[in-house]
Amino acid sequence: MRIGTVKENYGADAALFDTRVQRGWLVVLAVALVLLPFVSGQYVSYLACLVLINVASTTGLNILTGFTGLVSLGQAAFMGVGAYIVALLEMKVGTPFILNLLLAGLGAALVGMVVGLPSLRVKGLYLAIATIAASVILHFVFANWTEVTGGVSGLTMPPATLFGMELNQPGEVYWIIMPVTVLLLFGAANLFRTRIGRAFIAIRDRDISAEVLGIDLLRYKLLSFAISSFYAGVAGGLWAYFFRVITPESFPLMMSIFFLAAVIVGGMGSILGGILGAIFMTMVPEVLKMLVGVVTPFWPEAVAVLSPVRIMVFGGLIIFFLIFEPEGLAEIWRKIRRFFHLWPFKT
Template structure:
């Protein structure tokens, strides 16, 4: 049982990792992340990269929706902007891939600011509709601005190159995607130790009160949109290098719902929630396939017959989480930590 954590300075009070246990676990996690590419096969590495991309985007959405309280259903469109930016810069300008990914974030942030302008006047469902409208407009642009986007056929993206080394396989891309995502998650965690992050939370809790406290709503709401879109843009940029083809159908509207579901299942307004939610939404459908594999010897034609059941089970799992754990997976982690803190006593 941990008795207490003495914090002797304000800096210590604001620290992300305040106990030796936390630092040790973080060390284990980082070691696992470093060793993973040498231990996992191509399938699991592919999934690891996909999870990392989704974590980056979900973290961005959590900044906007979870921390600032602005509901957005445009995350997929912002990712698409990032993906197209990378495809354009890689194909037409030939700039280095890290610069392209940064440009993807910046262009998406700019688009995010434009889309966020209505947020001063509308919120909740109305804002969600406004972001859907923006997605539709962006989809139209992707389809019809043929000289830049390649129209409905899209653009093929050349593999990322780093000092002449081609980053085409999940193994190689892991060393780009996972560190970038880690940096982004770390950035988001730090954000909420700053004035800007706290202003976002104040806006979420009561925007009128926040304004009375001296927080300029428009500036901070647009900043939140810009940050969220930046995250989506970078995620989209990594996506473009990962899948190497970008078309208007690469980021359907359902992807935005996927990310909203991820942050809700993971835990709104928590960084760890974004990570767990994105991992849950990406991995659980894959893991459920193993159940189908198990049943294959006893259930004739299991693959075809049980796939719809698998989809139902996945949906039911999400509903179960919402009903039994409305604060998301993050709350389960908190409870587990509390259990060990207080052990052998019960909470």
């Protein structure tokens, strides 16, 4: 049982990971992330990359929707902007991948700010519809600006190079995706230790009193859109390095809904929630697929019979978690931690 944690200065009190146990686990996690591609096969590395890309994008959407309270269904389209920017830079200019990713983020942020302009006037579902309109427009641009985007057939880009080595396999691209995602996550966590993050939450909770405290609503809503789309743009760039073929159909509206679902299932307004939500939404379908694979030797028709069931189970699980814990997976995690902290006493 833990009675409390003692801090000797304000800096220690504001630290992201405040106990020794937490920092210990963080080191374990870091070691695991570094060792993963060495000990696992290509399939696991593939899944890890996919999860990390989704974590980056979900965290971006969480800043906008979970923390600032602005519902957006444009996240996939912003990822598309980032992906196209990376592909074009890699093909036409050949700049290093770090610069490409940064420019992808900035480009998406710019587009995101334009899309965010209506947010001062419209909120909630109306804003969601406005962002759908924006993503349809972006899709149209991707499909029809043939000279730049390659039209419907899209772009095929060369792999990223690191110290002269081409990163082809998932286990290799992982070395770009993992550090960038970790960096983005620390950035998001830091944001909410400062006035910028507090202003976002204030706008979500009560925008009128935020204004009385001197928070310029339009400016901060646009800033939230910009940061969120920056994350989407970088995630889209990572996506491009991972798949290397970008078409207008790579970033459908369904994908935006996927990210929104990840934010809600994981826990709105919690960095950990975004991470858990993205892992859940990416891994559960894979795990269910594996389960079907396990049954197949004993029951040959399993694939045909269970595939539709798999999708239903996935949907059912999402609903179950939302009813069981509306605050999301992050809240479940907090409850588990509290249980162990207080054991052997009841919570």
